Amino acid sequence: MAEQTPDETTLDAPDAALVAAAVDDETAPYDLAGLLAATGASEALLEAVERAGLLVPHHREPDGSPRYGEADADAVRAGLTLLEAGLPLGELLDLARHTDAAIRQVADHAVEAFLRFVRDPVRGTASDDHEAAQRLVTAYEEMLPATERLVAHHLRRRLLHRATERVASELGGAP
């Protein structure tokens, strides 16, 4: 059992359990070449997207080489679908940069809310570290998919509404 020490980088048991749970639990079977083979994307494309900070590896090996999971392959295939539909890569990258910036803010906000309004109360009310760790991991495991559903649902609803409004306004304004 980890003791609280003056070294702030050392986590106590409940937080360590939370951090362990917050690692994406999927496996990461692909290196960059494997991801290329699995998706049919070109090396030049994936390298450019990675340099742009838009293809975040699942983790990096000790030598720094990136590892990717099946979810990354799905994301790459989704990007290729958009390109094949005619969206220029330059526009897709621009959109991805804006999305990334917006998502970072949302992620920070969500993490802050979790820490202040879920973790802190649990830590203040749990009778011991073991109970605290259990309650935190349970809360996390329920809240992550709920959050994903909420964001995905809202994006879809908002996207469709905006599209409808935009097309309607074009019809109204066209000669």
Next chain:
Amino acid sequence: MRLSVHTTVLDEDRPLLEVLPASPDALAWVRDGDGLVAWGTAARLDPGPGTDRFARARAAFDTLAADAEVVDEVRRPGTGLVAVASFSFDAGSPGSVVVVPQVVIGRRDGVTWRTEIRGDGAVPPAPPAPPAPPARSPATTPHRDRPRYAGSSLPDVHWLEAVAQAVARIQSGEADKIVLARDHAVWSREPFDPLDLARRLTARFPRCHTFIVDGLVGATPELLLAKRGRSVTSRVLAGTTGRSHDEAEDAALGAALLASDKDLAEHAYAAASVAEVLGPRCTDLQGDAAPRLLRLDNVQHLATTYHGHLDDPTTSVLDVIAALHPTAAVGGTPRDVALQMIAELEGMSRGRYAAPVGWMDAAGDGEWGIALRCAELQGARARLFAGVGVVAASLPEAELEETRLKLRAMQAALDAETTA
């Protein structure tokens, strides 16, 4: 064909693009309200494809000039018989065009003139000169459709891959620098208006030469060659960064460009390719010791200016243009390797993009630029172009973004609803 040419002083002080009537055969080469605008076609020369297209254009124009009957009351570069022309980038491509207009309005050194050029019946008789145009083209046009994307010759994801291939080949020592361009087709519900686009460009880029030649409309900051008598000037631009509304940030961007090894290397290749052509032809070629910063509305460039006097007084501006094209600013270094790589990687014909555009007179004087930042207009369709210099340190995604921004600026200039 025997042309009769008459140049007289004209009492006119409006900017030349305001004087030019809306006309399908409008021609222009103007900067700061000076230069030439013209309309009508007294003769149209097709130099055809081939590396000798410049020489054939000169020979055909010289023949016209030798037979012409000229009364020139103004006697300056650009008075008397003139032709406005643009050439294909690639020697193998058709499309080069040399037009001798029927009416030219020119201005230089504060003097404005009008030249009338008439054929001897070998061409259809000239229509009557258009009446004086209104001060502005009618601003009453109701709703105009916007330019709409129609695709690219090469999808930009493949263009990115081409840039990556070019970088790899440069890193392997095959070449030092190569310029890669891509295009963007647009369409609209109404025809695009060349004069309207030219006016927008000149308002936005007053320090550029704005040109209209047979549907090719653009604004170029680069001066490929200006020749007046034996005196020649060339301004090379290569190496680019953005601008900022914040003064300190804008200055920092400029300072970073002046200190960027990648951009300085790219610039040095382009400057050397001009000096190598002008040096042996001039008695006294002088160039800036180091590149300077040229700030435009949306970008800042590294610029080097050369000035000298030609040894041979019979050299025409076209002779020098033929030797200069393509400079490393539009082709690459070494030139032949770069041209081969462009043909292999670009996946499109450049048409008249990135090629010489300008005018010449019967004395062999003239002003020429490179058709960059331009659109090829054809009715309700247009083709826009943008290119970048690729060197060993280039990042494909950064080059893609640079072309995206350039294309977006050009498309905005085409949009009648956008304020210039």
